[in-house]
Amino acid sequence: MTEAVFAHRVQFAFTVMFHYLFPILTMGLGSFLALLATLHLWTGQERYAVAARFWTRIFVVSFALGVVTGIPLEFEFGTNWSRFASFGGGIFGQMLPLEGVYAFFLESGFIGLFLFGAGRVHRVIHWLAGLGVAFGSLLSGYFIVAADAWMQHPVGFTQDASGAIQLQSFWKVLFNPYAGWQFAHTINGALLTAAFVLAAVGAFYSLMGWHRDFARLSLRMGVIAGLVLGLTQLFPTGDMDGRNVVHYQPIKLAAMEGLFENQKGAPLAIVGMPDTQRGILLDPIYVPHMLSFLAYGDFAATVDGLNSYPRDLWPPVELTYYAYHVMVGLGTIFIAIMLLGAGLLWRGRLYNARWFLWILMLAVPFPFIANEAGWMVTEIGRQPWLVYGLMRTEAGTSLNVAAGETVFTTLGFAGIYLMLGLLFLLLTGKVIAEGPATPDATAAEAS
């Protein structure tokens, strides 16, 4: 890998990972907003409107950052990966303007209506705008996942003798078999994160003794949703998304699991350190036969190890392995936390169990980390391919952009994003400090 290829990869990885922190929150919170707006319309209880207004204020800050950090990514396909854009633009590119046109407009348009429209439009229209925000953010996510799924498992194209590819079926690209469960797993992850954020803010207020009703509503919603979503994150969405990998990308599976030799009745490594020099997993703790069962539903099935494949087709094993284990390990801990929370809620002790409220409050960064780790598995595990089996990563870069230029702008992004990250913390911190009692942002400013 040349210096320039590495620089392009680092730039894309950094900008996309920073960007994704915000869509996790907006895709997750969007659905909770729609839920709260619906509860308000249905029951007419003011507390749901108060909660919806509070979370909208967080949503808006996150949404603004998601928008501004998302635009660079669309540019980077052309600026950094121009040979990839030339090669596959007519195919994976089908998804990008659709994201812009349908989903993005739904979302960015309705958020304006939802924010500014209260009182100016009919309350049913206002509620529909809330649903539109949630629906738009999900649709937006789908188009992006479908574009990514095409890079994981390219479908719906024909290739001529020169190697050039052409779109053969738009619908096959849109409904790529890889995309369905990948999308479900991605959205489930975002919703789970939002549930943790709800619970964390509720826990913070409870610990401080502030906004008692709002805190309890948030804790209750966060813990119940968190338990359900924690379980669905694992099964069926995680399991089925994993089956995609088993079917279409067996090398990625071997790297994720740190499996070097072909094995009948392969064990699942809970911990361990892959040593790619010697081709072994150091200090492993295994669950016997479990990997064969998870991959194929059969404890005796044979799973191919990395050594069955030439080394130049291996993804970076360590990164893929650790990212995968971080994701799964955190996912397991999330279920444990939420089970505990649900138990306490059942016994009526949740609101006063200070030790547990501390856990909930401090748990909030980890769902973000788990989401990012999951995407690292997906994308690093896809290497050395840019488009699986079709185009290698080093063949997709812009030849007319030098490594130094990319390094320079990456440093620029790092500085700008550091500032944006601080701004995000400052502003969400301020919203949380002001609390839900403030009727809305307008009143806060009028003071």
Added chain:
Amino acid sequence: MNIAWFWLLSGMLTAYAILDGYDLGVGMLHLWVARSNPERRTCLAAIGPVWNGNEVWLIAAGGMLVVSFPRVYAAGFSGFYLALMLVLWLLIARGVAIEFRGQIVHPLWHTFWDVSFALASLLLAFLLGVALGNVLRGLPVAADGNFQGTFALLLNPYALLTGMLSVVVLAWHGANYLRAKTEGDVQGRARRTAARLGWAVLVLVALVTLVTALGGYADHFMQRPLAWLFPLATLLALGMGLRSGSGDITAFRASSLLILGLMGSAAATVFPALLRSTVDARFSLTVYNAASSPYALRTSFIANVVGMLGVALYSFYVHRTFRGKVRGGEGHY
């Protein structure tokens, strides 16, 4: 289909220039036309509900360029690498400035974001004009369809001139928008500013037209009778906008029409090329040699046109919902 795509993209960019153009114009002018915090908030409230939806026309156009003319997208974006990164950073600064200004109530916080907003808007308008100028003038596209856009190359005198034109036109457009959307002192200052800017627009439009014609950039244009509708629209718009005593809304319509005329003229000037090569005309990336397959063009055209009709309807609805004058204290700015 290739030609239809060309005009769809031109239409998208024109819509972007008209819609986000007034946001940029408001950004450039608000330090002058709005002096106090309530006045500045009025300016922001005038664009608050719509700026985000307006910017999406640019993003959607970018996405459409990928799918319709991937080679143009690839060559143009990689060739303009550093310049585009600058545009990205400015778009970030502009968006953040609008959204985060009102989050904390403090004069220093406000001043910081007001100046960021103004500078980012000014530079964006300028750079977008420079980019358009370079597309008109042609770029050193080599046989492999790529070029390397150094700053010295991009900042040539012609592009600097179109950059200035862009700044002045969008500032005028923004002033006209504020005339239509505000009242009182802000409106009065916007009127006076617009009157002065109108004449600057006239001078620059004449100058750019002259240089474009003399530079031989418009040779294709001269042979297309239909294309003359665009300069005609420009003339009409100038007449409408500069006539003293014309109403505020008429003035805004005039500057919108002016942008339509200018963008249409630019598109008719370069057609059928999207990136003209200054090295050899055969290397130019045109709607024929840079396009996706016919099937890809057809499906994405249908999908996007249907979507854009919805978007246009929606945009109309939002503009109607928030029509009329804005008053201080609205929104969260």
